[in-house]
Amino acid sequence: MARYSPLVIDHFDRPRNSGRLPAAPDVIEASAGSVAQGTSFHLSARLSGESIMAMQFEAYGCPHCIAAASWTTEHLVGSPIEALARWDWRPVAQALEIPAEKRGRMLILQDAVKCLAEIGLQPP
């Protein structure tokens, strides 16, 4: 088993924003990956104006995946919606010291965020 950075352990043990926001007109959702693949994410976000007011995640995956999803929601809440489009896996991988062999899983998370961005940035 890979060793985990303290930040991974912290997010794994006490994930921020775990769950799914109840469906609502101002709530958008997106998912990527599958259980069969070993990694899947579901993201939901409540938007208000240009900003992300709240965000929740569901994750089936390794501790790095859970921690990465948790860290990501924590950092995106309060940001403008465009932050979703600019998001990529690099900062989270760096912050959490995610090993290279887990890059593929981070790309799944990136897919979910990008998908959320597309929905959120759609002209209403």
Next chain:
Amino acid sequence: MARYSPLVIDHFDRPRNSGRLPAAPDVIEASAGSVAQGTSFHLSARLSGESIMAMQFEAYGCPHCIAAASWTTEHLVGSPIEALARWDWRPVAQALEIPAEKRGRMLILQDAVKCLAEIGLQPP
């Protein structure tokens, strides 16, 4: 190294009749084997009438050889000279529990005794 029977150890540690009788008209001697072979015996005996009055041995060889020579002299002293001719390796091998692989060495001792017998039983 082979283990040794208590009787071998006793004769090895306290050999009876070790040495060589000084040459004299009533002393006969015989030897067999060689240092190069790893085993050699020298036997000397003082005869008086039909009897062996004294006997000494020199032995270069393993503990079984030294013990066998010692045991043999002890048993032959006081015997009639013919006992030399009747001597063979079996009783000593049995008494001392000499292992089969040492039989060749016992035959060298037997040669020495037989040789002594021939000299001792020669018509004067």
Next chain:
Amino acid sequence: MSSPIYLDYAATTPVDPRVADRMIECLRPEGAHGNPSSASHEFGRRARELVEKARVQVANAIGAKPATIVWTSGATESDNLAIQGVARFHADRGRHIVSSKTEHKAVLDALKQLEREGFDVTYLRPGVDGIVQPEQVREALRPDTILVSLMHVNNETGVIQDVGAVGRLCRERGVLFHCDAAQSIGKVPVDVEAMQIDLLSMTAHKAYGPKGVGALYVRRTPPVGLRPILFGGGQEFGLRSGTLPTHQIVGMGAAFELAIAEKDEDVDRLRSLRERLWQGIAKVGDVEINAESADRVSNILNVTFHGVEGESLQFALRAVAVSAGAACSSGSDEASYVLRALGRTDQQAQSSLRFSLGRFSTTAEVETAIAEVQREVGRLRQIASG
């Protein structure tokens, strides 16, 4: 965090303190420090006596004569000596070997090496219960089959093979039979005569003895032809050269004697502990015992947790020292080939844990383990799907 609860006895056991005491006697300055091969002096002979006493203890544990026991460095070496040894010795009689997909790596990788050298190996696939049917073995035998290698107790699932039936079959057909019994001693009866086993691998460290010492039973009458792996001083009837490690051998002997003496008691106690553990785990729902329907040793419980990713499961349960498969160097990322051979998908195999109990496991530990499993599995499922 306090020390985790050790439930990985199938990976290795602590040394029983009674065994450790015997080993420590040897390691002390006044102990038997001679080389058991130094027959010319006291020190050597004293060490040799201890080695021979242990040989009797190990032989007794499997119903064999002492002269059939060859000391090795563990079951990995025993497996390799048996398999490579038979193959290389009997290569001109035939080059076909029968084994199974759920053997330990020490068997599988030795066989792979032989395949690279031109041997032909049939790997039988067990049923979902983990059992290789003797009938499968019979069907796999060919005129050029020289060896059947089948383990007794599987290290991941605890499944007990009917090696007696396989032994009988092999004996009838004149094929040598090797059995890896690394996980058997003290758990199930082993009798090389009754089971008609020609070669049997053992190791001390799965039975409360030290790591780094094992033995191979090698039938003597008629002799099994075996080419050594380690050449040299000619120790162990010429089958395994190398200075004999007195303290290690003494430890193995003592451990096996205890394992046999306390087997029934240990087995009963562990069976009920395991049942308690399972009842607790089962409460989280959507869990399955692997190879549930087979006869299994009483201390192993291999559970698939559906809907929970494997690596997270293992890390979440770090207060409980369990493992996902064999303790090998490859790490736990790969899904267990044993569970896959039983029909599990990669995901299912990865979401499985082997809980293995042992002589020092307590009810309190089992209760703590249950609480951890219930909380963490619940939590991870919650994270996965709200």
Next chain:
Amino acid sequence: MSSPIYLDYAATTPVDPRVADRMIECLRPEGAHGNPSSASHEFGRRARELVEKARVQVANAIGAKPATIVWTSGATESDNLAIQGVARFHADRGRHIVSSKTEHKAVLDALKQLEREGFDVTYLRPGVDGIVQPEQVREALRPDTILVSLMHVNNETGVIQDVGAVGRLCRERGVLFHCDAAQSIGKVPVDVEAMQIDLLSMTAHKAYGPKGVGALYVRRTPPVGLRPILFGGGQEFGLRSGTLPTHQIVGMGAAFELAIAEKDEDVDRLRSLRERLWQGIAKVGDVEINAESADRVSNILNVTFHGVEGESLQFALRAVAVSAGAACSSGSDEASYVLRALGRTDQQAQSSLRFSLGRFSTTAEVETAIAEVQREVGRLRQIASG
């Protein structure tokens, strides 16, 4: 009879109490009982840390990087792994090997096995001083030579070979160089870089560590191609499978660290003790040191006693535990092939004894040994020729 005086340190040493303490810590219930390959939990990781610390200690003892150290069950296995491993891996580059007549059986018998498989081995004969000249090695090299195997310190005579010169030569010619250094650690400096050694065999039990654990140094850059002997879990970079025996490895690490730290002191003390022993023995007359003119380790004294039969000599001196040659299973009946290679006759070889001193030898013991030798040699000569 009180316990004999142990002067057979070259056969095996007692475990240093400081080393035993470290091992015992591992063997106790609270010790690091996990499987070093169980990377998924605390117990495994703690054991792994101890194993890696010992790897550094052993590497430091020979001037190597830790990743070059492969744990084995002893020098017999290390020798076999090196020799069989290189031969089988490089067989298509060539099948010629150069070694010497005075190697340990673990080397000679591994080579004999390779000869049976079609390899060609040149066994160099040392001079009467026991030294194989580098020039002899150079002359023996052929285009198809893949390996030179030459020991560092001879276990019977204590002769130190100039392995640095041989290493240089081999490196120049692109031939792999294996060196059996089982008797070297703590006695002579070993530096695999300076000596240009590719493979180096070590064992713990000649240096106050436990029996049953050793190591093979395997050069990493450029890598030495090596086919494993034991296949399985893939431990030790895939070169040597099998559960790592933590307590044994910890013992070897501690022993090697001590051996290096105390080398100079030990060597000086033993040299003067040996000189005292020799002065006493020499008084019986008609005795000779074997390989007297060569550079020898300070703790070994191999003496031929002319005019005294070997087996009787040994038994007469049973209050002194010495040996006539290597501690192997063949018993001491055969004359030492090492001494015969040095030009001794069978008789002379058989009438030779190896006195080997060690860390716990005392002046009083040496004095007693001298008294025994003087009395018993005199007595046996008396029995032999009045």
